[in-house]
Amino acid sequence: MxxxxxxxxSIYCNSLWxxxxxxxxxxxxxxxxxxxxxxxxxxxxxxxxxxxxxxxxxNLDVIRRHSMFSLGSRVELSTNSIITSVRQSAAYVWGPIQQRWLGLLFVQNVG
Structure with missing residues (x-):
């Protein structure tokens, strides 16, 4: 194991997919x-x-959710001025990566 x-x-950068x-x-x-x-x-x-x-x-779903949560947490807690600027931009808030993170972290039960 x-x-x-x-x-x-170690599926590198999968949180950015x-x-x-x-x-x-x-x-x-x-x-x-x-x-x-x-x-x-x-x-x-x-x-x-x-x-x-x-x-x-x-499994792969758990690995991907963990990677996304880890990167998202680091971005949200960062005090770096460049990261803060990107984090506050509309491209970050409404961009495809953020939408994918939200979709995987907050799985909705349908039905």
């Missing part, structure tokens, strides 16, 4: 799930959720 954590948790197709992200999730199953010697059709839960590792 340490191998999985060290190599599959704002434009991607849902199909692309779904393919990435399948690859992420398959890596864990292969490391555990599980069949490809076995439950990914169960494999993640039993082994105490985060």
């Amino acid at each position: 340490e191998l999985f954590r060290s190599h599959c948790y 704002s434009r991607y197709k849902v199909a692309t992200l779904n393919r990435l999730k399948v690859c992420h799930n398959d890596i864990l199953k292969r490391l555990l010697g599980l069949p490809r059709w076995s439950s990914s959720s169960l494999a993640f839960a039993r082994n105490g590792v985060n």
Whole structure:
């Protein structure tokens, strides 16, 4: 599990992803799930959720939410004048990255 954590948790700059197709992200999730199953010697059709839960590792959605929350918190708490200026701009407040963060951090149940 340490191998999985060290190599599959580090998806650099994923908190800045704002434009991607849902199909692309779904393919990435399948690859992420398959890596864990292969490391555990599980069949490809076995439950990914169960494999993640039993082994105490985060799935891709959790990793992405954590990265986004971490970066967002650092931006909000920064006293750097450049970051403060960007943070107060309309491009930041209404931009695609901020909208993606809000969409992932505050998941709404529909139905």
